[in-house]
Amino acid sequence: MRCHGAARTDAARKKVALDVQQLRYFVSVAELGGLARAADILDVPQPTLSRQIRALELAIGASLFHRHGRGVTLTDAGNRFLPRAKTILKSVDRALLELHEGDSRLRGHIVCGLTPSVGRMMISEYVRRFNERLPLARLSVINLLSSQLHDQLRASRIDFAILHSPPPASALVAELLGRQDLYLVGRTAVGPDPSWVDVSNLDGLRLVMPSAPHVTRQPLEAAAARHHVGLRIEFEVDAVDSLFDLVAAGFAHTVSTRVALASKWAEPNLVVQRIVNPAITTELYLSSPAPSDLTPLQEVARDLARAVFYSTCGHLTHAIDSKSE
Incomplete structure (x- = not known):
């Protein structure tokens, strides 16, 4: 005969099957504060996104969001689960990278975001130097306004960006490049x-x-x-x-x-x-996840973007001198 205490222990130890894509959806909705906005950024139909979030909630046995007319907010369980979900995704991404690093060289896909004017100045040189430094990696460069790049960063659709004004998200680091x-x-x-x-x-x-x-x-x-x-x-x-x-x-x-x-x-x-x-x-900033959240490939590609920015645009950015208030 089994006692109730043992039953509760078995229930607590029950394995939960987590879907990585559902975790990515959850993090994006949490960072962007709404299903509609996340669906637009992720290019996923909102009903599909809603179903995936609900499936994740059923899998873990907890409600992650309060749903209201202005969007969604995290429940207490959602606030506790968010940093763990990010840790899981970071571990998965690192594992996938290491899986393809049998020869100790950097492989993978980097998505870099640039404002249109900065992109026009540095894309050609950045692509050339990226190909020399990271021959086994793939590169995508997108040109968007800073506000759009903010959203892409918060949804983890791009790895880093050079943009104006730091993004309003504590999980991201904004490094001032110049004025x-x-x-x-x-x-x-x-x-x-x-x-x-x-x-x-x-x-x-x-x-x-x-x-x-x-x-x-x-x-x-x-x-x-x-x-x-x-x-x-x-x-x-x-x-x-x-x-x-x-x-x-x-x-x-x-x-x-x-x-x-x-x-x-x-x-x-x-x-x-x-x-x-x-x-x-x-002001122009280089914005990216915190250093502890970057993969080796992301770190090398980000540092390369910084160097190319300074070589192509650095002479155009400076502190105010002479005529001022």
């Missing part, structure tokens, strides 16, 4: 000096700009608001080459970074004036 000044670009100079322009001179000036949340919009609009400058943004164009075509045609001025200007989208005969009083800057 860029913002410049006014147009067919004609604004103000008395063709090399610089006061923020006050932008008051009422016809502008064509990328739509929010592009990197140039937030710092420009914040500086304009602080100094009571009325920005006149008449056109919003996200395609950078088309934006500079409009500027070259004389439709309006725009505001751009040094890296974008060096990317050969802008015609060389345009007038470029650094914005001062106050100087307006943006």
